Amino acid sequence: MSHLNVVAALPLIIVAAAGVLAMGTGLFDSQRVRRYAPTGVAVAGIVAAFVAIVVLWGDREEAFGGSLRTDRFSLLLSAIFLAAALLVIALGWHESAAVDRRGEFAGLIMVAVAGMMLVASAGDLITLFLGIETLSMSLYVLCALEVWRERSLESGLKYLITGAVGSAVLLYGLALLFGATGALDFATIGQQLELTGLTADPLVIAAMALIVVGLAFKASAAPFHMWTPDVYEGAPTTVTAFMSTATKAAALAAFLRIFQGVLPELAADWQAAIAAIAVASIVIGNIAALVQTNMKRLLAYSSVAHAGYLLIGVAAGGIRGAEAVAYYLIAYLAMTMTAFAVVIIREREVENGEQLEALAGYGRARPVLGIAMTLAMLSLAGFPPLAGFVGKFLLFGSAVEAGMTWLALVGAAGSVVSLGYYLRVLGVLWLGGREDAQPARMLAVPGPVLAATATAALSIILLALLATPLIDISRGAAEALLAP
């Protein structure tokens, strides 16, 4: 217990080192080094970390005296973060922010991933808080990376203020939890709550409420989502894509780690609170998305709604709930990344390319991208047999099994409402614009961007076809999470 066991922390160390190195190579005099080295270092780091994850895959190991838990859950989540980082770095190939500041872009993405891995593998409260802050702070800077654009700066500043408030609320909750139990590590806190029957203690209840609110800020769940549309719209689109996939996965990992891993004794209380937040997110996200004309804002509200669907799995609890969340996070990564990829490609071709009307007739002119977007929208809406459907089926199924059928019904109703805006995008994409005219100004898509888009789009189908092995892996992760 008291030894370092650095090997178990290897994926984290590799990613953090690659981040620092990538940022450093971005400072070289030679333009050639500046252009290729950061991306190369980051990609090499991601590949090495993937290898380390595969090698370490197995039973729980503890590093740094128990502060870091490397188990199937943390490794699976780490793989999700790394996949998101790889896709985003590929998509950022020709983005202006990424070209001028490749070192910072690649470096900060890697540091953010290191923070997320810290969250997913946290073994005590300090590690959890440190991980959340590491990822948040990298994202504040990434949002403001296009310093010549006032919208980008505003987005960074707005995210910083709301993010810091969320962190402070979370920290106060963690402090109260420490006060109630006298311990910082998850294992002792769990034992204390189990032995002493502190579950009705006002201190513990207050701690739980504050932690729910703080993490809801990070997961952009309603009613703590106010910052989401503005920040998502202002930030560079590659960063938005990273935020809406990887950051959400990290916040959900924190939810699962704390509530299912540490506070199962209090399940009755937090289940009600999280279910309420899930319902609010589904209702507000889906209804607000209906009236958006900007693709980035539309996807922002869609991500609020999806935070709600994911929280259904957390509220349902147990192995089934955690397994459903893990699978849906993978599916959500593929479909959201595909949607953002098409927006990114269009945005570089025309001014105001993030507006919905910029996509008018785009599907007819570029069938490959049109089909990718179609897959993403149908999967987000939950059409069978795509990955989104399998994920929603698991999530709602876990709620029914936990005796929360009403929650599953809210989720299903939300999915029906969501058809209103997902299908509107498809209508504009295939039927919009004049029949005979081409959409304005189309440029060749650089190789890495096209490869990332195609990979993400194909994954939407593959994840559904390979659902059985993937659900097995997710179940292994859920079991590792719930193991004492």
Added chain:
Amino acid sequence: MSGVPLVFYLGVSAAMFLLGLLGVMTRRNPLLLLLAVELMLNGANIALVGFSRHWDTTDGQIFALVVMVVAAAEVVIGLGLVVAVFRQRLQLNVDDLARLRG
């Protein structure tokens, strides 16, 4: 345990946290917002240190030290962003001044 009872620590800590929250909700100047957030974080720090004494362990104090580092980093990024925004606005103002030149 002798000295100041835990309740007083918690009272000060809760008051600071709530004042910070109030500040975030009412102020509109980014610098004051950053200050208010600092107040919230330090409120939590006092609670951590108070509980640390109550349980007679140093764990809470270590946490508080980590939080201080985090808070400092947050302020650095916040000030950096404020300066960047200010520079953008300043450029506009300089243009305005050029127009007034006799």
